[in-house]
Amino acid sequence: MDINKKYLTLLAKEYPTIGETTTEIINLEAIMNLPKGTEHFLSDIHGEYDAFQHVLRNGSGNIKEKINEIFIDRLSQKEMKMLATLIYYPEEKIRNILEDFDNQTEIDEWYRITLSRLIELCVFVASKYTRSKVRKALPNEFAYIIEELLSKDNSFANKEDYYSKIIQSILSLDRAPEFITAISYLIQRLVVDHLHVVGDIYDRGPYPDKIMDTLIDHHSVDIQWGNHDILWMGAASGSAVCIANVLRISARYDNLEIIEDAYGISLRQLLTFAEMTYPEDYAHGFYPKIDAERSDFYEEEIRQITKMHQAIAVIQFKLEGVIIKRQPDFKLEHRMVLDMIDYEKGTITIKGKSYPLTNTYFPTIDPADPYKLSKEEEFIVDKLVYAFKHSERLQKHISYLYNKGHMYLKYNDNLLFHGCVPLNEDGSFMELQIRDKQYKGKALLDKFEEILRKGYLTRNKENKEKHLDLIWYLWTGPASSLFGKDQMTTFERYYIEDKETHVEKKNAYYSMRNDVATCEKILVEFGLDPAKGHIINGHTPVKEKRGEDPIKAEGRMLVIDGGFSKAYQDTTGLAGYTLLYNSYGMQLVSHQPFTSLKNAVENEFDIMSTRRVVDRELDRKKVRETDIGRRLTKQVTDLKELLEAYQNGEILEQPRK
Structure with a gap:
């Protein structure tokens, strides 16, 4: 009492x-x-900023749906399409439209009509919120004016002149473009109440930094970490092996500009070392993947990237071997690949079978002690660790990932995580021993999150390796909920032609997630009601053209890999999935690939989206x-x-x- x-x-x-x-x-x-606010779920963005921006701006087709609800009987399809594009890209579309007018009278008339339509639409999308919440969302410059216009009641004529004068003043003061832009962004904000990013913001695409800036400015967002995210989180925490992986992937996808230009981390020492150490004749397998649409590159630049790619890959394999020897609980001895090489014969023996190496040039490896860094490699690693830990912009982004992110999230009866809950073949939860204690299921993911946070918080302290080693395990370990495979065959893909060595067997979770009982068991493990909860995953591209369905286990599980990465779109047959959850239920949205910002603005090309109802609420769901x-x-x-x-x-x- x-x-x-x-x-x-x-x-x-x-x-x-x-x-x-x-x-x-x-x-x-x-x-x-x-009514319950709309939740928007995205996953596996992979640095594709333009496509991410488009899906964010159109709310996975939600804005177009609202336009149809209001204007279907009053506007043509062409007019509705133009209005939608204007809301997505107001600054660019206004400039594009004004080029078609001959005089100011025509321009002012278009402004009046457009403002009227935007205000009507804004009133509609704001109607499910309190006035206080809408007021907080208003842009500062036009807050008072927009609030007045949103309160307009057409059933009374007393203030008609008042509202007309507001519009006329906006036009006469030449503020219409800015006002249209402000109300367009307000509509974008109001159609989605909360954004979930279910992992993998980083790697492959060119602009993860711009995506992070966008998320930092977003009004309401949470993040479930993906395997590529934790690689960057480990790198920012000072893990040398995570840094090596980050650089290798960036070199592989020709994205080293992210390191140098976006985050200000110099690669000069690595380039100099690679130029001096790795001749062009021995670069087999390290030529970067070049975007077919890109033309602004030079052969000399590609030659340098190829050499750095090879140099950092060898450093990575060395650093991984040191961790495997230091951490016997990881049970990764089978990944001590540099021990398996016969350096004189140029072969490697894996599981008792010998394979020829496609590249036998290892100038920095001492066969008697293959995991020891050369003096030059050690110098480069020390420089890179310091640079990653002291990159102000990178630390800002990674700090945000830690503040807004989790290994998993329970939200409105749904369980969100990027990859899997590791399972054994019999369906039981896979265990991992961490410092003399066994963890599995929810407890394992909780422990992983604790380790990630401690790794970042202790990044400038001694003996931090015990946390950083486990961050690397999350990237590559069999019991990692973010990796979900028995092994990562990176070395084999670079050095062995025989593809039987490239196989990475998926965790049993990925075959059992079609089973209702398995999904219900996982929901119960995390304290959710299996009768009404869903598991929402990213991580694995859904191969629709091969007949795979993103809705699994009779709707208990939804796989929404966004398919933003161009590298996967030929395999999947589309650009992936997003999810909307509003007061009427859940809708899975499939997308065709995004082409370009120019095409979206000038030709009003929207991503073609198809919706499937997952769950429909019998009664409209309320905030309660x-x-x-x-x-x-x-x-x-x-x-x-x-x-x-x-x-x-x-x-x-x-x-x-």
Whole structure:
């Protein structure tokens, strides 16, 4: 009772009178009866900024749906298409449209019509929120004007001249383009209440840094870490082996500009070393993957990238071997690949079978001690670790990933994680020993998250390797929920032609996730109701053209790899999936590839999207039934206790002065 009295006394400081307490109870009860806000789920963005921006701006087709709801009987398909493009890209589209007009009169008329349509649409998308929430979303420059226009009531004519004068003033002051832009971005913001990014922002595509800047500015977002994200998180924490992997992948996909230009990390020492150490004649297998659409590259640049690619790959294999020897609990001895090489014969023996190497040039490897870095390699690694830990922009982005991210998330009865919950072949949860204790299921993912956070927090302290080694294990280990395979055959793909050595067997989770009982077991493990919960994954591209279905286990599991990475689109047959969850239920949205910003603006080319209903709510879902609603219900209960304490004289009112 004493603790409760203290709590109510503290609460009374925020609500010091019966009137204020009653008002807040009424406010919260009203909010809980509003429709549930729309959640937007994206995954596997992989640095493809333009495609990500487009899906974010159009809300996976949500804006076009709203336009259709309002204007289907009043506007042509061409007019609705133009309005949608204007909302997605207001600055660019306004410039494009104005080129077609001959005089200011025509321009002003277009402004009037467009403003009227945008205001009507904005009123519609804002109608499911409180005025307070809408007010907080308003752009500062036009907040008062937009709020006034959104409150317009066409059933009364008393203020018609007032509203007309607002529009006329916007035009006469030459502020129409800025106003249209502001209200377009407001519509974008209001059609999606909350964004979930289910992993893999980094690698392959050219602009993960721009994606991170966009997410930092987003009004409401959470992130579930992907395997490529934790590689960068480990690199920023000072893990040399994670840095080597980051550089190798960036070189492989011709994206080293991310390292140098976006994050200001010099690769001069690595380039100099690679030029001096690896001749062109021995570069087999390290030529980078070049975007077929790209023309702005030079052969000399590609030659340099190829050499750096080879140099950093060898450094990576050395660093991995050191960790495997240091961490016997990882049980990765079978990945000590440099021990398996016969350096005189130019062969490697794997599982008792000998294979010829396609590249036998290893100038920095001592066969007697193959995992020892040369002095030059050690110097380069030390420089890179310092540079990654002291890149201001990288640290800003990775800090945000830690602040907004988790290994998994329970949100509105759904379980979100990027990869898998590792399973044995019999369907039991796979165990991993970490410092004399076994972990599995939810406890394993919790432990992984603890290790990731400690690795970053202790990045400037001694003995940090025990955390950093485990971050690398998350990238490549059999019991990693983010990797989900028995081994990573990176060396084999570079050095062995026989593809039987390239095989990476997927964890049993990926065959069992079609089973209803398995999905229900996982939901129960994480404390969710299997009757109404879903598992939402990314990580594995859905090969639609081979007949694979992203909806699995009778709807218990949804795989939404966004397919943004161009490298996968030939395999999958489309650009992937996103998910919308609004008050009417869940809709899975499949997308065709995004072409270009220019095509989207000038030709009004939108990503072609197809929707499939996953779950339809029998009754429209309200805020009361969400996680936010459960928190608000608790607040109402507390406020009612405070009100009773006021009424009983246990706590005295303290009116504000």
